[in-house]
Amino acid sequence: MGCEETRELIDAYADSELDLVSSLSVERHMQVCEDCMRAHHSLKALRSLMHDESLYFRPSAGLRKHIRSSLRDEVKAARRLRLASWRWLAAAASVALVAIASLTLVQRTKGPSSEDLLAQEVVSNHVRSLMEPHHAVDVPSSDQHTVKPWFNGKLDFSPPVENPADQEFPLVGGRLDYLGGRTVAALVYQRRHHYINLFIWPSNDAHEMSEKPMRRQGYNLIHWDKSGMEYWVISDLNEAELRQFVEIIQNRL
């Protein structure tokens, strides 16, 4: 075996990926060729340098916990969906039964809570807003003094608009949206490639409610009531950073 062939196989040799016959040929050549031997030593040195612990990136402790909880949410959501379609099937079957036998059959099933329904609507609106490139905002602007007045005459309240661009949550713009049976303000923020929708409308409840996080279909949601307004935030951003966003917004309100 010559130098050229040896050099072609030397990486596989160092990785113990060569068959026995080729391995022996490489070894025999290196015994008589100082250059190839040096190349092999150099490879070994590089490989030992690569095993330095600091080259291996370890995830934060939070990631494992976060993934475990999102796996559970995912399974729960899938189960709810299956259950829902089962109920639908049962309902359809009972309707058919009514038609055939002219029997009255009333079936009552306990529905999801109003909070669950609202959360589902928030997810739908968020997803829909991102489906088309220009659907996310009606007034594209990072200036709160442009976005806030834009809502005048379109809503029966004036939503607080902040732009924490200095904390890397720049305002992208605002739009009108429809949630829980009323028109609401939707503000869009950005964190790297993640979009955040913040929905605001006057709350029905007089008392305030501190932030409540939830997860739906892989999205993180946080909602709270403050000073007579209801706030819902949703994004595919991780929970920690979304909380940070909420904190920044709350401190400015």
Add this chain to the structure above:
Amino acid sequence: MEDRIARFEQAILPHLDAAYNLARWLTRDVHDAEDLVQEACLRALKSFGGFRGGNARPWLLTIVRNTCYTWMQQNRSRELTTVFDEEIHSGETNECNAETLIMRGADVKQLTKALEELPIEYREAIVLRELEGLSYREIADVADVPIGTVMSRLARARKRLQQSLTGTMRKEVQLGL
């Protein structure tokens, strides 16, 4: 249902470090890597029915790798089209010997930088081989290329790393450092 998720976690969670390490090297960003590993785990859960047992690590790494590539195609497509410049990188061998590498204290910081600068498919091969200890066969499966390609990518990646390290050293010598 609980049983299924318990089995999934038992198979997958031990390899979370590997999943994150690969995503971190491919994206070169802590937050992107965290987001993508999470997404990959959800994808893995959905296709867990198709997992036939055996070593879960290459299986999970394949999903992580594909999740990262899809994301990069959408967000950083430029990084996927870097062409390995044959002219510059195959001309001079300039091998440094083992002693030089070690005695000159080619430090890990330089190596990290050199690794980050490798084109993505070379970086991927070297990370899977050196940091994850995958065999050529397993790397070929994860990256969906023939074994011969794995072999040549590894050889070129290492040559390039050696050049980067010795290059830095030569500059230091010239500057009298």
